[in-house]
Amino acid sequence: MKIIYETRRRIKKSFFLSWLVVLASLQVFAHxxxxxxxxxxxxxxxxxxxxxxxxxxxxxxxxxxxxxxxxxxxxxxxxxxxxxxxxxxxxxxxxxxxxxxxxxxxxxxxxxxxxxxxxxxxxxxxxxxQQTISQIDINVRPIQNSQEVLRIVPGLFIGQHAGGGKAEQIFLRGFDIDHGTDINISADGMPVNMVSHAHGQGYADLHFIIPELIDRVDFKKGPYTVDKGDFATAGWVDFRTRDVLDRSFVKAEVGQFDTYRAVGALDLLSAAKKEKGESAYVAGEYNFSNSYFDSPQHFKRINGLAKYNIRIKERSYLTASLSHFWSKWNHSGQIPDRAVAAGLISHYGAIDDTEGGLTSRTNANLQLTTQTPGGGLLKNQVYYSHYQFELYSNFTFFLNDPINGDQIRQKENRNLFGYNGSYTKTAYWGNTPAEFSAGVNYRQDLTDNTELSRTVNRTIVTDPLQLGDINEASIGAFVSETFTFSNSLSLNAGLRYDYFQNKYDNLLSGTLGSVGAGIVSPKVNLYYTPFRNIQLYLNTGKGFHSNDVRVVVPQGGKDILPPGYGTDLGINWKPFPKLYINAAAWYLWLKQEFVYVGDEGVVEPSGRTVRQGIDLSVRYQIGRYLYFDTDVNVTNPRSVDEEVGMNYIPLAPRSTSTGGLTFRKPTGWNGSLRYRYMGDRPANEDNSIVAKGYFIADAQLNYTQKRYNLGLSILNIFNTEWKETQFATESRLKNETQPVEEIHFTAGSPFFARLALTYYLK
The missing domain is CATH 2.60.40.1120 (Carboxypeptidase-like, regulatory domain)
Structure with missing residues (x-):
């Protein structure tokens, strides 16, 4: 009995003490x-x-x-x-x-x-x-044209080699990304990259964005963000256009080389409607230029956008948009060094001036963001795009067909639709906030008659090389948790799973194939702030890029989703109140690289690669309205499976830098002086052919008043003769008996001045 009594006494005591703890806790939170x-x-x-x-x-x-x-x-x-x-x-x-x-x-x-x-x-x-660098740059640098859009990302270079019509060639972190193979690009949540594209895997044409309507640009370098899936190896970029137009405007530009541009945006609703959370606007853009090449480019582009935004209840927003983009152009293509050296053509000449293209994209986008009763954030998005593309190129001239030439046509008609959904909520472990996120991404691409054919003068098909229908579906799911242990320490950990199902109906051979594969991608990101002005971070993660359906289906599903593994060790530092420095040492390993094949105008998979480098970004406010910025990037890209001396990665940048001075006031005179530098880089695997580097300076001068802005922009103020894109290609000219492998290039812009007037309607 004594034992039973003692046990009861201890239970009562423990129960009493437990209630004291609970009451004490409640008392703490009550205060x-x-x-x-x-x-x-x-x-x-x-x-x-x-x-x-x-x-x-x-x-x-x-x-x-x-x-x-x-x-x-x-x-x-x-x-x-x-x-x-x-x-x-x-x-x-x-x-x-x-x-x-x-x-x-x-x-x-x-x-x-x-x-x-x-x-x-x-x-x-x-x-x-956070994206501190992005916020600073988008507010300081005026964006004057669509090519300036991607250059907001520190260390990212672009090259245009189709008269302004085709998507730019992209370079980042020692990658020649071609047109988007290793960078995930989106606009208002819609994917820009095209899987299994007629011209190249991941092809990302951003020209449907009107630059004046960009609200912000988010980005991150490396495969460290859990809600980004395919192509997010070297990094990702997300463009957001304005939900609300602060004031209506019209803008007209005129420049050298028969260049004209008109832009307008009209606010459709009253200020009273905006106060209640409702807004709508329409915008349009028209471009024309013959450009600086000897053969007129006849470049035309039309853009249209309509956007509606409404607060449907206190903490719930619905955004709907429709846009259409159309472009048509001629271009001079890539020309060989020997033709210029022999005086056959000028630096701005052409071997086949019948190259050119036509493309269009129509988008419908619906986004709903809602705060749930429990305090969570729920996002739902559905989108649809209809896309058309037709491109005529000639890389090798008369190498394969000495009579008709080697012109090719790449063509596709695509329907793209998908869904993005996510839920985010912050819970508390004691006083430690933990933000939980989960989401799903679904995407379906359907193409009809994706084609690669040999042609003559854009009209006669001499040899159909590829023709087929593509059905590619992917679904990805992710979870992420961010713990903020204190003002000094936070940790983000995430896990992502993606599954791809690829089908290809080969209309030339009459065969139909289907393959599928999945991949798991973990991410861990640690941030530590030992002092108020210094933040250290360690990013690690796994990412991937998908391979073209026309490659993986015939191979029975081999290497559908080759992975990449990356690590960044970096610092954000403010040694002085108006000086911001970001520096990172990084490493990235890819299971499979891609190599450009000039004689076919396609990109093919190759072997494993490794890249390591250092990125440095500096932002300094010299005076109230004067800013200085510079980005310096050094990279060592190498192939893993080749012997030393034969392991260079063709066209991979090794040293790049951008920067400049910007003077920006609310009214009066404003301006900027900027530079771009890319060092010499190997054009082939043994570095026997070198793609020469360049240094280009641009200038912008504006005079701003409340109702108007007058601007003068000058590209290449020193009129430097330079090569914007370069390839080591084997080709044969009309009267040559043997082919020659050497640098083929597209000329960069000479001195190019444009005058713009913007008038604000209110």
């Missing part, structure tokens, strides 16, 4: 409160994602989500002061009071202003979601 707020653009009432919210008194900070929302818990009762910063907006400070056990609601309206680097913070909380 704390929560700050819950939203940050908006004062002029447009658009929520500002990525604004930094700080309570200086406590040294606590966080950033806003897609809805502009922030939340800070467990604050002791009392009076506080809050500061909110966002690049391109004035510092906003607000006082608030926390009461026992209550939630304080706060709306913050931000006013547009100058960029102040002193207000840019280096911190750990939610660091994985």
């Amino acid at each position: 704390t409160g929560t700050l819950n707020g939203f940050v908006y653009d004062q002029d447009t009432r658009v929520p500002l994602k990525g604004a930094t919210v700080t309570i200086e008194k406590l040294g606590i900070s966080t950033i806003t989500n897609t809805l502009g929302e922030f939340k800070i818990r467990n604050l002791d009762p009392g009076n506080y002061s809050l500061s909110v910063t966002y690049v391109g907006f004035e510092l906003m400070q607000k006082s608030f009071t926390i009461r026992d056990g209550e939630s304080t609601l706060l709306d913050v309206l931000m006013k547009s202003g100058t960029v102040e680097l002193s207000e840019v913070s280096v911190q750990a909380p939610m660091a994985h979601a």
Whole structure:
């Protein structure tokens, strides 16, 4: 009995003590409160994602989500002061009071202003979601044309070799990415990359974006972001166009070489509608240029966009958009060094001036962002694109067909549709916030009569090489957790799974094949801020790029999804209030590389590669309106499976740099002076043929008033003769008996001046 009594006594004591702990815990939380707020653009009432919210008194900070929302818990009762910063907006400070056990609601309206680097913070909380460099650059640098769009990404180079009509060739982190094989590009959540494209895997044509309507550009280098799947090996870029037009405008440009451009955007709803969260606008763009080549390019491009945005309830936004893009052009193609040296053609000449193309894309996009009753963030998106492409090229001239020449046609008609969905919610482990995210991506590509044929003068088909229908479906799912242990330490860990099903109906052979494969991609990202002005980070992850259906189906599914493994060790540092430095040492291993085959005009899979390098970005505010920036990138790209001396990766950049000075005021004179440098690089595997580097300087001068802006832009102010794209290609000219392998190039722009006038309607 004594034992039973003692046991009961201990149980009662333990029960009593447990209740004391619970009551004490409740008492602690009863004497704390929560700050819950939203940050908006004062002029447009658009929520500002990525604004930094700080309570200086406590040294606590966080950033806003897609809805502009922030939340800070467990604050002791009392009076506080809050500061909110966002690049391109004035510092906003607000006082608030926390009461026992209550939630304080706060709306913050931000006013547009100058960029102040002193207000840019280096911190750990939610660091994985921040894009500091992107925010600075998009607000400081004026974007004058579609080619400037991708150059916002530090270290990214582009090259145009089709008179402005074709997607640019992309270079990043020691990759010749061709037109998008190893970089994931999206626009308003829609994929830009085209899988199993007629011209090249991952082909990404961004010309359907009107540059003046870009709101922000998010990016990350390396395979470290869990919601990015196919092609996200060297990195990813996501362009966001404006949901709300702050004011209507018309713009006209005129330049050398018969260059003309007109742009207009019209706000359709009243200010009262915007106050209630409803907006709509339409925009259009027309381009024409004969360009600087000896053969007129007759380049034409038309863009149209209509966008509607509405707050359907207090914390729920619906965005719908329709856009159409059409372009047609001639181009001079790639020309051999020997033809220029012998005086057969000039630096801007052509061997086959019947090259050219036609392309179009129509997009429908619907996005719904909702805050759930439990405080989560739910995103749903459906999209559809109808895409057409027809390209005529001649890389080898008379190598294969001495009579008719080697012109080829690449053609496709594509329907693309898909769905993106995600759910995000922040929970708390004690005082440690943990943001959980999960999502799914679905995409289906259907093409009719994807073609590669030999042609003459764009009209006669001499030899059909490939013809077939493609049905490619992919589905990806991901989960991610971000722990913010303190203002000094945060950790993001994620896991992604993708599955691809590929079908190819070969219309020439009459065969139908189908293969499928899946891949798991883990990601881990660690951020540590030992001091207020220094943040260290370690990014590690696995990514992949898919291979062309026309390659993997005949091979029975071999190497459908070759993986890539990467690591970044970096630092964000503000040694002075107006100096921001980002530096990273990185490593990337790919199971399979791609090699350009000039005589067929296609890209084929090759072997394993490794790249390692150092990236450095510097942003410095010299004066209130004067900014300096530079990006320096050094890379050592090599093939793993080849012997030393034969293991160079053709056309992979080894050293690049961009930068300049920008003077930007709200009114009056503004301008920028910028440079681009790419060093010499191997054009073939043994480095016996070298693609020569270049240094180009551009300038921009504006005069801005409330109702208008007058601008002068000059490309290549020193009129340097340079080669924008280069390839080591074996070709034969009309009267040659033997083929020659050497550099074939497309000439870069000479001195090219354009004058633009923008008039604001209100």
